[in-house]
Amino acid sequence: MKLNVNGVERQVATEWRDENLLTVLREQLGLTGSRFSCGIGECGACLVHVDGVPTNSCLMPVAAVADKAVLTIEGLVARDGTLHPLQQVWIDESVPQCGYCQSGQIMRALALLKENKEPTDDDINRAMSGVLCRCGTYDRIRKSIKRVALLMSREI
Amino acid sequence: MVQLTRRKFLVASGCVAGGLTVLYTLGIRAAASAPTIIFPDERSGAAWIQIRPSGACHMYFPRQDMGQNANTGLAQIVAEELNILVADIHGEHPTTSDVPPLAVTAASMSLTAFSRPVALAAATLRESLRARAAAMLGEPLANILDDLGGFRTANGRKVGYCELVSGTGVVIEFDDNKSPLPLYTFDPNRQKKQIGHSVRPLDIQALVTGAPVYAADVQVEGVLYGRVVQPPVRNAHIRSLDTQGVMQTPGLVKLVHEGDFVGVVCKTPSAVDAAMAQINVTWNLEQPISQLAIDSLIDVDAEMMDGDLEHVLQDEAHRDTVDWDIDLRFEVQVQTHAQQEARAAIARFNGSTAAHELEIWTGTQDPWAIKRAAAVDAGLSQDDVVVYPQRLGGGFGGREYYEVERDAVRLARAVKRPVKVQWTRQDEFTASRCRPASTHRLRIAVDDEGNLSDWWYGYVSGHVALARERMAGWLLPIMRLGTDMGVVKGAIAPYAAPHQRVECTDVDLPIDLGVWRSLNGAPAVFAIESAMDELAIQRGEDSLQYRLAQMKGAHPRLQACFERVSKMSTKSPLPEGHNYGRGFAGGIFDGRCHVAISADVHIDVETQTIRVLHMCCAQDVGLAVNPGQLRAQIESNLVWSIGMALLERFEVADNAIQSSNFNDYEIPRMKDMPSLDIEIIDQPAIPPAGAGEVALIAGPPAIANAIRNACDFRAVKLPIAFDDITANLRA
Ligand code: FES
Ligand code: FES
Numbered sequence: 024m025k026l027n028v029n030g031v032e033r034q035v036a037t038e039w040r041d042e043n044l045l046t047v048l049r050e051q052l053g054l055t056g057s058r059f060s061c062g063i064g065e066c067g068a069c070l071v072h073v074d075g076v077p078t079n080s081c082l083m084p085v086a087a088v089a090d091k092a093v094l095t096i097e098g099l100v101a102r103d104g105t106l107h108p109l110q111q112v113w114i115d116e117s118v119p120q121c122g123y124c125q126s127g128q129i130m131r132a133l134a135l136l137k138e139n140k141e142p143t144d145d146d147i148n149r150a151m152s153g154v155l156c157r158c159g160t161y162d163r164i165r166k167s168i169k170r171v172a173l174l175m176s177r178e179i
Numbered sequence: 180m181v182q183l184t185r186r187k188f189l190v191a192s193g194c195v196a197g198g199l200t201v202l203y204t205l206g207i208r209a210a211a212s213a214p215t216i217i218f219p220d221e222r223s224g225a226a227w228i229q230i231r232p233s234g235a236c237h238m239y240f241p242r243q244d245m246g247q248n249a250n251t252g253l254a255q256i257v258a259e260e261l262n263i264l265v266a267d268i269h270g271e272h273p274t275t276s277d278v279p280p281l282a283v284t285a286a287s288m289s290l291t292a293f294s295r296p297v298a299l300a301a302a303t304l305r306e307s308l309r310a311r312a313a314a315m316l317g318e319p320l321a322n323i324l325d326d327l328g329g330f331r332t333a334n335g336r337k338v339g340y341c342e343l344v345s346g347t348g349v350v351i352e353f354d355d356n357k358s359p360l361p362l363y364t365f366d367p368n369r370q371k372k373q374i375g376h377s378v379r380p381l382d383i384q385a386l387v388t389g390a391p392v393y394a395a396d397v398q399v400e401g402v403l404y405g406r407v408v409q410p411p412v413r414n415a416h417i418r419s420l421d422t423q424g425v426m427q428t429p430g431l432v433k434l435v436h437e438g439d440f441v442g443v444v445c446k447t448p449s450a451v452d453a454a455m456a457q458i459n460v461t462w463n464l465e466q467p468i469s470q471l472a473i474d475s476l477i478d479v480d481a482e483m484m485d486g487d488l489e490h491v492l493q494d495e496a497h498r499d500t501v502d503w504d505i506d507l508r509f510e511v512q513v514q515t516h517a518q519q520e521a522r523a524a525i526a527r528f529n530g531s532t533a534a535h536e537l538e539i540w541t542g543t544q545d546p547w548a549i550k551r552a553a554a555v556d557a558g559l560s561q562d563d564v565v566v567y568p569q570r571l572g573g574g575f576g577g578r579e580y581y582e583v584e585r586d587a588v589r590l591a592r593a594v595k596r597p598v599k600v601q602w603t604r605q606d607e608f609t610a611s612r613c614r615p616a617s618t619h620r621l622r623i624a625v626d627d628e629g630n631l632s633d634w635w636y637g638y639v640s641g642h643v644a645l646a647r648e649r650m651a652g653w654l655l656p657i658m659r660l661g662t663d664m665g666v667v668k669g670a671i672a673p674y675a676a677p678h679q680r681v682e683c684t685d686v687d688l689p690i691d692l693g694v695w696r697s698l699n700g701a702p703a704v705f706a707i708e709s710a711m712d713e714l715a716i717q718r719g720e721d722s723l724q725y726r727l728a729q730m731k732g733a734h735p736r737l738q739a740c741f742e743r744v745s746k747m748s749t750k751s752p753l754p755e756g757h758n759y760g761r762g763f764a765g766g767i768f769d770g771r772c773h774v775a776i777s778a779d780v781h782i783d784v785e786t787q788t789i790r791v792l793h794m795c796c797a798q799d800v801g802l803a804v805n806p807g808q809l810r811a812q813i814e815s816n817l818v819w820s821i822g823m824a825l826l827e828r829f830e831v832a833d834n835a836i837q838s839s840n841f842n843d844y845e846i847p848r849m850k851d852m853p854s855l856d857i858e859i860i861d862q863p864a865i866p867p868a869g870a871g872e873v874a875l876i877a878g879p880p881a882i883a884n885a886i887r888n889a890c891d892f893r894a895v896k897l898p899i900a901f902d903d904i905t906a907n908l909r910a
Contacts, residue, residue, distance in 0.1 A: 038430070039447060046448045050404075055396035056389015058572070060519050061604045065841040068519060096389035110387040117379045117807055120815060121246030122386035123519040123572025129387060151849040155841060157519045157573050158246050159818025160811070161852045 029098030067154030234341025260301035377807025407442035424457035520572020576694030612693025615641025669703035762884025820878020
């Protein structure tokens with residue numbers, strides 16, 4: 024079975040075809056940036072994009088995404104090493120504490136900004152409330168999303 | 180002797196090949212099951228700071244990273260003392276074989292305990308370099324002035340550190356240096372260049388790019404996957420075990436069953452899920468697990484009716500028969516850590532000829548305790564075991580013990596292959612050592628002038644530091660003759676009454692308990708600050724002014740926090756309308772950390788929710804080494820306050836822990852976030868106070884007092900539910 028992850032075709036061994044996408048990303052493909060926390064779609068630590076749709080990979084059978092494009096946190100950095108504006112602003116605002124939830128936060132924020140260039144507080148609440156952060160970095164996440172939105176609006 | 184051991188470590192880790200190295204940490208061997216509690220002192224050392232021949236500064240990071248970023252603060256101190264930029268410091272995380280034991284990373288002590296020894300070590304290094312510069316330039320010592328990355332003379336000659344160290348390693352130690360050194364870190368008159376500026380976590384890029392930093396991210400060749408059945412409580416024994424279906428599970432490598440330890444090893448994680456689903460266990464419990472059992476064990480009124488409580492923490496001419504103005508009973512329920520990382524460990528056994536027979540990768544607050552316990556468990560000598568500490572995806576006091584590591588070690592030994600174990604979220608809920616439930620009786624009487632005359636505070640709590648299964652069984656009864664430092668936390672109020680008594684009893688509960696952020700600090704201060712608020716309201720006084728007055732001039736740092744937060748809160752007026760309220764609370768944690776908080780709430784009848792709209796926090800942090808990270812810790816504590824006051828409900832019933840995941844144990848989400856206003860009060864001459872768990876003591880009572888202000892409802896039980904207050908609401 025083949026998977027398209029971050030624009031690269033990857034082979035999945037036969038014995039791993041019954042696994043969920045998160046497990047395959049982490050244990051077979053060495054892409055450990057997406058993380059396991061709840062396993063039931065409640066926390067977003069494992070969030071990736073499947074054909075552009077934010078998806079909790081812990082609930083997604085890998086066989087179901089065989090012909091789709093998967094984007095993970097590892098795919099956000101440009102070839103030349105430049106960080107995605109979200110990642111850069113996340114650093115500038117010093118968002119992460121323990122860091123465990125942050126891949127999911129950034130991937131969810133990316134999906135939000137793709138569909139909504141000027142998210143309000145309510146938009147942010149709706150989009151981001153599915154990604155838990157026990158360290159409580161929400162205030163900085165909110166600021167960062169707004170800052171990236173502003174950056175992107177200036178670029179156009 | 181000691182010196183030899185320390186040098187041996189350095190040589191073994193290849194650290195003194197060249198350059199100038201200073202040692203600073205004390206290490207002492209501890210019993211296998213006890214936490215590593217020795218903090219560094221100024222006399223002897225094992226960790227180091229080093230200037231290499233290239234001029235680069237390397238240091239061991241002595242703390243486990245779990246989000247508090249203490250190592251970054253320590254790097255700032257080193258940079259300040261050495262006149263270099265913090266970005267130029269190369270930090271290295273020692274394994275358990277690189278250095279003798281470093282103290283457990285806990286109790287927000289990282290900067291408090293480490294700042295002075297680290298500053299002294301770096302200053303020692305600097306002064307030793309200065310002496311070399313003096314010799315090199317043929318100038319008296321007094322003429323050698325500080326310069327970025329080196330020294331200069333008055334007439335403009337410069338010399339960099341790289342010119343002062345050679346390829347031959349030289350090691351210096353504190354006690355080589357008798358005269359007291361000027362410490363730049365604690366000089367209140369110094370214009371600081373590194374300290375007092377916000378520095379981001381040094382490894383932040385890894386955290387936003389998804390780089391492998393946690394235990395489960397480690398890739399080990401040929402690894403298998405395992406999991407173990409977690410009992411509802413650690414002293415449970417298996418009554419019946421049914422593993423019939425397990426052997427047929429595709430991908431099963433081995434079913435492992437030794438005594439009360441039952442687990443599986445499989446080729447893939449989904450096979451582990453399938454195999455575990457086939458195991459049915461029932462348990463024999465020493466005590467039934469139910470809410471009723473917990474409630475009756477912590478009933479302070481029943482306990483006080485029987486006479487004195489077990490530990491008297493304060494008694495000044497107390498009087499029994501007084502006409503109490505306030506007599507309230509408060510209750511705080513069980514809570515769990517729920518750190519976002521589901522903890523994981525990988526264990527690998529190597530042949531007896533390998534450098535280490537057993538290797539363990541894990542994220543833990545106490546790597547050296549893991550090493551000791553694993554050696555005992557696996558029947559190896561301590562030198563045969565190495566622990567590679569990984570970043571923790573949250574700790575909060577819940578990750579100090581040999582647990583997921585035990586699962587991995589035993590399974591790996593059984594299959595003779597490396598095994599990775601990651602707890603499920605349900606395992607986390609079942610096996611985490613919870614913050615105990617407690618009840619509190621607070622009685623206050625005032626004299627004719629309205630000043631406090633009598634104060635009587637009694638409470639009963641489950642054990643914290645001395646909880647069952649936290650130390651060896653034989654040690655526990657001896658330790659329990661003394662007080663439980665976790666249970667007594669926060670009990671002494673900052674208010675002055677001529678007649679006072681504070682007493683408590685600590686009890687075993689039917690679930691496993693332990694250390695949770697702020698220990699008993701948050702429950703006790705909830706009781707104290709709620710009672711004082713109620714007293715002020717009943718007397719028709721301004722709640723905040725009344726509290727300041729009742730400190731009777733004591734605790735100026737806490738008073739300053741209250742005054743500051745009062746001013747901050749006026750910047751954003753409370754919205755007009757029914758069911759809006761503002762509350763204040765403050766307190767002192769561990770005698771050194773001072774905080775005051777205001778909270779604005781709205782009780783929304785339509786959506787049936789209690790919403791915190793805005794919080795202000797003024798915190799006196801001692802020396803503010805890294806304001807940005809202090810602020811982050813305060814933000815974190817304010818968010819936890821909302822969880823503790825309004826959301827987190829831990830359910831036990833039917834002899835089991837029923838809370839199993841984030842769908843039945845709510846923690847704060849983005850939608851629960853208020854706006855925040857935080858101010859840090861810097862005290863350059865006072866050592867850093869630690870901020871990891873301070874604001875959590877004042878957040879919940881501030882929210883409870885705001886609810887009182889909004890709708891006259893006095894919350895006496897946490898968490899507060901909307902249903903508790905419906906009778907008080909106005910549409
Ligand atoms: S681990 Fe997938 S949503 Fe929590
Ligand atoms: S940064 Fe720790 S869980 Fe979000």
